[in-house]
Amino acid sequence: MQYIACVVLSPPSLHNTMALKKQHIHLSDLQHIKSAVDNSPFGIYILDRDVRFVYVSEGFCRMTDLTADELYEDTAAFFNLIHTDDVDAFFAANEATLKGFHEFSHELRLVTGGRIRWFWIRSLPKQEEDGTWYWHGTMLDITNRKEIERPSDEARTRYETFTAISNTGAWEYDMRNDRLWFSEEYLAMIGLDARQYRLQYGGKMQNWIDLMHPEDRNEANRVFQSYLADEADTGIYETYFRLKHSNGSWVWIWSRGRKLCDEQGRFQGKVLGTHINVTETKEREQRLKESNTKYRIAAEFSPDWEYWVRPDGTFEYISPFCEQISGYTADEFMKDISLFEKIIYTEDKPEWERHKRLHIGGQNHQSDEFETVEFRIQHKDGSIHWIEHICRPIFDDTGVYLGQRGTNRDVTQRHATGSEMKKLLKAVQNSPATVVITDRDGNIEYVNPKFTEVTGYTPGEVIGLNPRILKSEFKSREEYENLWNTILSGKSWTGEFKNIKKNGEAYWEHAMISPITDETGFITHFIAIKEDITQLKKREDELKEVIEIVSDQNKRLQEFNYILSHNIRSYAANIAAILTESKAADDESTRRELMGMLDTVSEGLLSTLYNLNENLSIQREVNVERTELDLKAYTDKILADHKIQLAESGIQVSVAISPDCTVSYNPAYLQSVLQNLVTNAIRYRSEKRTPIIEIKARRNGEFVEMTVRDNGIGIDLKHHGSRLFGLRQVFTDNPEARGLGLYIVRNQVSVMGGRIDVDSSPGQGTTFTVWMPAGAY
Secondary structure, three states: OOOOOOOOOOOHHHOOOOOOOOOOOOHHHHHHHHHHHHOOOEEEEEEEOOOOEEEEOHHHHHHHOOOHHHHHHOOHHHHOOEOHHHHHHHHHHHHHHHHHOOOEEEEEEEEEOOEEEEEEEEEEEEEOOOOOEEEEEEEEEOHHHHHHHOOOOHHHHHHHHHHHOOOOEEEEEEOOOOEEEEOHHHHHHOOOOHHHHHHHHOOOHHHHHHOEOHHHHHHHHHHHHHHHHOOEOOOEEEEEEEEEOOOOOEEEEEEEEEEEEOOOOEEEEEEEEEEEEOHHHHHHHHHHHHHHHHHHHHHHHOOOEEEEEOOOOOEEEEOOOHHHHHOOOHHHHHHOOOHHHHOEOHHHHHHHHHHHHHHOOOHHHOOOOOEEEEEEEEOOOOOEEEEEEEEEEEEOOOOOEEEEEEEEEEOHHHHHHHHHHHHHHHHHHHOOOEEEEEEOOOOEEEEOHHHHHHHOOOHHHHOOOOHHHHEOOOOOHHHHHHHHHHHHOOOOEEEEEEEEOOOOOEEEEEEEEEEEEOOOOOEEEEEEEEEEOHHHHHHHHHHHHHHHHHHHHHHHHHHHHHHHHHHHHHHHHHHHHHHHHHHHOOOHHHHHHHHHHHHHHHHHHHHHHHHHHHHHHOOOOOOOOOEEEEHHHHHHHHHHHOHHHHHHOOOEEEEEEOOOOEEEEOHHHHHHHHHHHHHHHHHOOOOOOOOEEEEEEEEEOOEEEEEEEEOOOOOOHHHHHHHOOOOOOOOOOOOOOOOOHHHHHHHHHHHOOOEEEEEEEOOOEEEEEEEEEEOOO
């Protein structure tokens, strides 16, 4: 394959020439590189030190909805797009970067096309050999990542949706009652207010469809109904249609919406959306389409600037299209035969004189030889145009010289493209994004300097090798096969890599890989444009960790609230029972005994409050505190606290706990588990037989296995087993039932690394078996 040196020039407005920089790129590939860059997710730009754009890629223009000419003419056109809330932070960061003259990296919002989008802008200062500084940068749309980072519940979704659609029309559709709601902004688009809309059209879906242009109704309705048909969250609904304005005109609407779904992604029956008036855009697109059609027709039939010069130097004929190229009419050239040479650009006149001396003249140049030469002319309006000129002598049948026939072709666009290609090459070389070009087999043929900066590999170390030298084990073989199948089919692949640098350090890249084809469409090369997103990945991981910690802490705080309300209620019942007995006591001895019980219960309440307070103080920690606890002592304490209730209920209690049964547990959790199991046995005792509670525990390997058995009313596990431990699940008509106790027990046992099982039959009683991590012997 033959390669040539590419000359990289500074921006044309500076009129200086840099030293040649040879790059190992085939000239025919430059256009493909431009196409890949322009269609990549990155917008590329170059700013001079006065913060003026000297180059912008098509991708940058698409992101900003501005043309290159608008950006070149006034940089403020870009700054005006910055969201009001982001302006101060952007200019502060920009000012700090200019002072320190270091890399600029900033996230901000731009308001384009009626939408607010997030972008990540990066740029690097580069100094040319003549000392001139430029900023070479990229811009990436990160709107999707920003949306992922925001928690999404129905209230917040509604809030963010209506915040994002400021200055647009908003709508909400409730398919459960077929009701449509529209904001005042939406109704204003079609010349109505809320009262007029209700009176004339009502609020049903069909009323909305009736407002549409007859040609748009079926398709718009099909798209929306198809979107509603899927009960899952299917992303964004989007379509265009025309609505009838109150004045009889048609308004083009860009309609977008999204379903409200629960945490499991199930559709809740409502769709929120926006309507944006895009009439002007649609009309502009139509005018542009018509203009392009006319342009293509004109281009197909437009001749070049043809002319015939007689031997005496006067014109025999000049085609009328000379005016199109030069601004001067054929009559003007006819009247002033020196006009053509007058408009030749001063710096190019020596080249014209050389050509004229060798190929234009009389009897001394009677041959068929001709030469193609290019030079610049100054258009009548003052602009500069490049001309491709070719001429040859004309002779009659006898060989008499009749003059010169010539053609002038305007090649300004070609030169501009060549200049743009040079600037593109320069942008690629100085880009903060990594650029890699490989052959069809994936062997590296070119890397830009950013590749070396990121990976540590020089071009000499990787040219001829496969990019798999950077490969980690992050992606599976199937993912790489999908990548190759995509790009070999002629499509671009976009995704993320976790690669390994030369020094062994891992890093993340966001990459777009596109095929480069020849004139026949055959894939000859591939180009990869990659951005280092390692820091973004770290921030994502940190965000996930914070969310998990906050979620866990919220869960524990909720559990603490349940424990507090449930367990304190039990002590309150005991104290009330003791006080009742005390009032009814006939002798001082009984009252003293009851007061002793009250002291015991009070101490238990204080201990419970202390443990719960300790438990609350550690809610900020990820792991729950544990300590070595004597299961027998805690069991005896709970039974003593409930002595009055046990005696009044006539319950026979037996305890058989091995002396070696110590558990590694949180004190508040152990007290709560025992209290809930004992109070459940008391509360759900049977009135048909003498109630019993039997508590046993033995060491079983790394766990202590404890059983609490009663002969109470039992539970129908066939009907209630699946929700036995659920929050607020009640299975009897007992007025004291709250559905909290077993929920608390199961959660606390799980947090401590154990488990709880139940065996029960209606009318026979219930046995709970709890496995708790054993303490040391």
